[in-house]
Amino acid sequence: MEKLKYTLGSITPLDTEAMRLARARQDQLTKPPGSLGILEELSIRMAGIQANPLPQVGKKVIIVMAGDHGVVAEGVSAYPQEVTPQMVANFAASGAGINVLARHAGAEVRVVDMGVAAACDIPGVIQKKICPGTANMTMGPAMSREEAIDCLIAGIEIAEGEIAAGADLLGTGDMGIGNTTPASAILTMFSGASLEHTVGRGTGIGAAALEQKREAVRRALEINDPDPGDGIDVLAKVGGAEIGGLAGVILGAAAHRVPVVIDGFISSAAALIAASLSPASRDYMIASHVSIEPGHKLMLEELGLKPMLFMNMRLGEGTGAALASSLVEAACKVLCEMATFAEAGVAEKDEEKSSAESDQV
Numbered sequence: 001m002e003k004l005k006y007t008l009g010s011i012t013p014l015d016t017e018a019m020r021l022a023r024a025r026q027d028q029l030t031k032p033p034g035s036l037g038i039l040e041e042l043s044i045r046m047a048g049i050q051a052n053p054l055p056q057v058g059k060k061v062i063i064v065m066a067g068d069h070g071v072v073a074e075g076v077s078a079y080p081q082e083v084t085p086q087m088v089a090n091f092a093a094s095g096a097g098i099n100v101l102a103r104h105a106g107a108e109v110r111v112v113d114m115g116v117a118a119a120c121d122i123p124g125v126i127q128k129k130i131c132p133g134t135a136n137m138t139m140g141p142a143m144s145r146e147e148a149i150d151c152l153i154a155g156i157e158i159a160e161g162e163i164a165a166g167a168d169l170l171g172t173g174d175m176g177i178g179n180t181t182p183a184s185a186i187l188t189m190f191s192g193a194s195l196e197h198t199v200g201r202g203t204g205i206g207a208a209a210l211e212q213k214r215e216a217v218r219r220a221l222e223i224n225d226p227d228p229g230d231g232i233d234v235l236a237k238v239g240g241a242e243i244g245g246l247a248g249v250i251l252g253a254a255a256h257r258v259p260v261v262i263d264g265f266i267s268s269a270a271a272l273i274a275a276s277l278s279p280a281s282r283d284y285m286i287a288s289h290v291s292i293e294p295g296h297k298l299m300l301e302e303l304g305l306k307p308m309l310f311m312n313m314r315l316g317e318g319t320g321a322a323l324a325s326s327l328v329e330a331a332c333k334v335l336c337e338m339a340t341f342a343e344a345g346v347a348e349k350d351e352e353k354s355s356a357e358s359d360q361v
Helices: 002-009 016-026 038-050 070-074 083-092 097-105 145-164 180-191 207-224 231-238 241-255 265-277 279-284 294-303 319-337 351-360
Strands: 059-067 107-115 125-127 167-175 260-262 285-287
Touching (some): 038 279, 059 145, 070 207, 083 107, 083 125, 083 167, 097 107, 107 145, 145 167, 145 231, 145 241, 167 319, 231 265, 241 260, 265 279, 279 285
Parallel strands (some): 059 107, 107 125
């Protein structure tokens, strides 16, 4: 618990002076001000995150955390639980979607067993198993409070290890059959929205299974009565090991002034947990995309994050984070490598003429 407290206490606001200098440089680059839109805004925020007016992105790492969920017994998924360890092996063999997109983006992938029900003694898989799958949250807490804290600390340690090895951009990814159900429960607790808005089809379940899923979330919230003012309580009662681990990654990165690109629905549930424990950690989160899972847009609104990509994706694994990581890198390169008007010998905008023309409009 001391590790968690220390990490939370180490998360500080963005560096406003670095952001001021970055904004001033953006205004001097050889382009109309604001013409690169979100890339400009992102570069300025990166300056604040890194406390550096010329932010850099070198080593990028996508952290994919895996865990199983007892709530699958309620018929909430189209796939059996055996798929979780099979996909972990696929990640380790570099055969999954995240592996392809990470290679494309020049990012490395780390695979972590946070709570897979089966043994995952696979070369290349980091062992942080907190529990062999969570309990069925419709019958009681998914985890103990101690297990939830252990998940957060494990995620912090993973982030710190990658940062110590040179990573200056982290991305989040997940694997866990049934994990959209606890993610939906977390969203429901923090947003207060109805189950019709927070619980979607996940892996593609039919109408009858969707009703079972909504009923499972309703029962879990009723039986466990999580406290939305206590993120650890929410995580323990209706969360998952991989969700807690990813929340820890976000907190650990924020404590070291490293940005985290948030993937989809599950990663955003982890971000909600992280933000509940440290509101300041939101400043270090970068939303990659908005998935077609109906609650994801609501999650991003709760977090105050604007996604960069709208691609109808819902795979998870960190695929959106991998794609968006290259945009973060591009934003920094524009700020640092593009010439200013003075450097290029290009005439700047005539402010008086622009002002006069504006007055005539």
